[in-house]
Amino acid sequence: MKIRLGVIGDEACINIVEEISNEYPEFSIRYFTFNTMEDTVSIIQAYEDETDMWLLLEPYAYLYAKEWGGSRKQLFHIPYRGASLFKTLCEIFYNANLAIQDISFDTVPYSDIKRGLAEMNIQYGDTIFVNDFFVQTPVNEIFQYHYDLWKNGKIKAAVTCIGKVKDMLMGAGVPVYRVLPVRLSIRSMFYNMFREFNLQIVQDAQIAVQVFEFCILNDDEKVYSTDEIYNEEIKLTQKLIAYARKVRGSLKAVGQGKFFVFTTRGSLKSITDDFRTIPSIEEFEASEHKLIACGIGIGLSAYEAEFNATTALRDAKRYGKGAWMIVFDDKTVTGPLGKKEQLTYSHFSDALQNISCQTSISVATLSKIIGIMEQKKTDRLSAQDLAQYMHILPRSARRIIARLENCGIAIEVGEENPNPRGRPRKLYCMKLGQA
Template structure:
């Protein structure tokens, strides 16, 4: 079976990859060019089901896709540092005879350039012109950075990793050099992708257990005989057998509305859209029996997977009915699946254990707060937002924040007013990652 690889880049980068790709017959490669960073997302959305992994050849496109976070397939990129940067600098020093202070850079981090120059025994002092590129930086702004330095005679040339910036600078008359991936880096990346694919096959074969808990007695007002209860269990079991066949698993009933399905990680990953959604299951939709919750456990053994599934079920039951949660083999927890509040967090952290001891807040709760802040991509939050994400009352969220505030972990950082007619909400800066 060939690995379906999607490669996104500009024509210059793609040409270099094409020269190397013949050495790797395990890959079936499709190439895509783009004009803007936004194009990369459109390409991935259109081709996601036809691809096993993605290789993005331009750093800004890779960062944009990573921040978008919508791809379910492994993403790879070739860093434009090390050998790629050295090759460009050697070309400049040999052909143009310029000093490092005569050049402006973008995309490559300042410290990487400093380290690279130190390895080449080049004294650069503190004057290196580097654009602090981030994924939100418009291409025009990167161009303007280089152009202004050159126009004001502070530099004599520009080094860029962005093809469009190179074209704009060239048109403006600025001497420009493009950092391109070197063949050694490309070969190394192909090797890494092969390893990742092999590891993924092993991972997808991991034992996975689902534990479902149903409400067998659908009418609280009715008095059921033992025969009627048994009959309801049989009807539900038949539907779960049909579901187990779909995920190529086996079913085990343990009574009291609990059923275990043993399958593999790869199949569960597929039906849950890479552990991000509750699947549409025909057997459940047609059932009059209400699903209380579902826990998914992944482990290195059947025992570990079953234990993790039970833990996931216990966590899922803290939310509304029908919630799905997952506990992975590294003890991270994800859920509720398919909800806006879906988080990934871990119970295991020495730092959080220390904070838990000081605040009397459980590690599980602290882990959830860390997951919420990462999901929000912010270090500030209001008590109302915390309550919404954690499915608790606002007064409970305020109580948690108050305890963190006493220990200097939550710091009041201003106010927000989402409703002009309402009272402003206090914002708190969380220092959980720095405690």
């Protein structure tokens, strides 16, 4: 079976990749050209089901697609640094005889340029013109950065990684060089993609155990006979057998409303959209039995997967009725699936274990706080943030912050007032990012 690879780039990049791709018959490649960042998303959406992975040849397009986050397939890109940057600089120094101070850069991080110059033993002054690149930065703004420097006589040439910026600069009469992927980097990327694909196959074959806990007796005030209870269990079991067939698994009932489904990681990954959503399951929707919670465990053995599943079920029940959680083989926990406040955290961490000893706060709770910071993309949180994402009472969140504050891990840095009529909320800087 060949690996279906979708390649997105402009003509210049695609031509280089096509030269190398013949060396890799394991891939069936489809090429797509684009004009705007929105084109990248449209292409992925249109051909997602016909590809196994994507290779985005422009770093700008890759970052845009990553931020969009709508692809279920692996996204790869070829870094425009190292050999690619060295090749461009050598061309400039040899053909144009320019100094590094005469050039402006975009997309390539400032630290990479400094590192590259140091490795080439090139001396440079205090000023290197590098555009502060963000994925939200419009292409016109990147062009304008180079053009203004050139027009004001501060540079003699521009270096860009973006094909459209090169075209715009050439049209304006600015001497411009484009960083393109070198063949060595392309070969290395094909090797990495082949390896990742095969690792994914192995990973998808891992054992997965799903444990459901149901409330079989819906009316707590009604007195049930043993026959009635047994009949309710049979009806629920029949529905779960149908579900188990869908995920190519087998069912095991253990009593007290608990049922285990043994399947593979790949089957559950598919039905949950890569462990992001709760699947729409016809058998459950038509059931009068209420799902208390669901835990999914992944493991290298059935025992490990089952242990992780029961751990996930325990965490899921803390989030309320019908919650789904998953514990992976590396003990990373994700969930609740399908919720906006979905977190990824761990029950195990040496660094967090030390903080746990100082604060008497569990490693899992500390890891959840790190997950909230990653979700909100800030290290400044309020007690309300903790309460909302961790599904706990505000007073419990305040107690957690108080313990962290006593140990110098949470530092009050200000207030926020999201509701003009409400009381201001204290904001704390959480020093957990390095843990």
